[in-house]
């Protein structure tokens with residue numbers, strides 16, 4: 415492997431990374447990238463390893479020994495501090511991060527996103543280790559524009575909706591709207607990390623992902639996750655398409671999101687890892703402002719893309735409306751619109767997303783079809799009564 419060069423032309427020294435939550439969606443892609451394209455070592459921590467199994471076995475893989483899996487729960491495992499000390503950098507991805515949990519398991523959500531993240535911050539700070547912490551775009555909550563009258567022309571003014579790391583406020587609903595338990599816990603851990611930086615000199619970077627999507631995201635209920643489970647929207651809609659069911663639009667599917675391809679987003683994380691002087695002390699939005707759709711438009715596009723990749727015609731009525739109370743239960747609320755401002759990441763790391771929504775859906779739905787279509791068919795064949 416030729417020596418890697420950072421953005422300022424300096425050679426990058428191989429490093430050891432303690433990656434917590436390495437077995438999840440983002441972790442699996444980051445591990446893949448680090449193994450295929452860099453000389454860095456990864457201590458991969460998680461309670462699950464299914465999504466990185468292909469990187470751990472067989473022993474003949476070219477990166478054997480550079481990635482070592484440690485099955486542990488950071489809630490209660492005394493090995494955590496030792497592993498953080500062995501590494502140059504820790505990346506914390508571990509979290510409960512599916513909206514169906516925020517209002518139904520608010521305690522687990524708050525503990526996971528705040529309390530369980532505390533020791534990681536403390537061990538990094540005490541041992542002078544660098545930390546990249548994964549927060550969320552949900553810390554912005556709702557846009558200022560959403561509080562204006564429906565017909566106000568100001569709603570079209572970007573000043574009322576574009577989300578900026580250093581100036582936008584964090585606007586959540588009432589305490590009864592338990593949806594915000596996640597965003598609030600993430601906000602407090604961000605503030606704590608920021609304070610550790612200011613008072614104790616912690617070298618930190620905070621990442622705010624804006625709906626990163628792609629292969630291996632979440633699970634397909636009844637196939638590789640619980641049948642009653644509710645994953646994030648990509649896997650919900652993927653599951654509906656695989657089962658030839660209508661896609662459920664929560665409260666009319668009017669909310670807007672920007673989706674970024676996981677492989678584009680991982681490039682941004684690698685730039686942060688390898689350019690500490692440019693990344694330390696910063697909070698970065700990572701998203702694709704060009705890929706904005708309403709959830710209804712996402713459903714329509716996924717329906718078209720799936721018909722193309724599967725060769726099966728779409729249903730006559732491809733979507734169905736459901737209320738948020740029916741779908742998520744009491745206490746659900748929603749972010750209305752999420753456009754990331756890209757000034758800071760552009761200036762510091764020169765990063766820009768590349769992949770269009772159509773293209774990223776095409777590769778992701780091709781993956782879902784190849785991975786799950788057979789298993790779904792088998793699971794849907796009813797046993798014949800004897």
Ligand SMILES: NC(=O)c1ccc[n+]([C@@H]2O[C@H](COP(=O)([O-])OP(=O)(O)OC[C@H]3O[C@@H](n4cnc5c(N)ncnc54)[C@H](O)[C@@H]3O)[C@@H](O)[C@H]2O)c1
Nearest residue numbers: 435437438439440487488507508509511548550623625626
């Ligand atoms: N995917 C996105 O678009 C997105 C958006 C915003 C924020 N994020 C943040 O990025 C991070 C990673 O998200 P993801 O999409 O990969 O989610 P994910 O659920 O696929 O990955 C999280 C991983 O953390 C592990 N984990 C959770 N608690 C743990 C514990 N106590 N001990 C050990 N491992 C534990 C889980 O087993 C899982 O493998 C999260 O912090 C999430 O809040 C992701």
Ligand SMILES: O=c1ccn([C@@H]2O[C@H](COP(=O)(O)OP(=O)(O)O[C@H]3OC[C@@H](O)[C@H](O)[C@H]3O)[C@@H](O)[C@H]2O)c(=O)[nH]1
Nearest residue numbers: 511513550552625645646647650662663664669709748
């Ligand atoms: O079947 C479904 C699932 C979801 N939805 C809607 O689709 C939108 C997106 O839902 P997702 O499940 O992807 O989750 P959200 O975008 O609301 O939140 C996510 O944002 C960033 C991260 O921190 C988390 O990964 C998650 O909180 C929401 O408006 C939701 O109500 C549907 O209309 N139908």
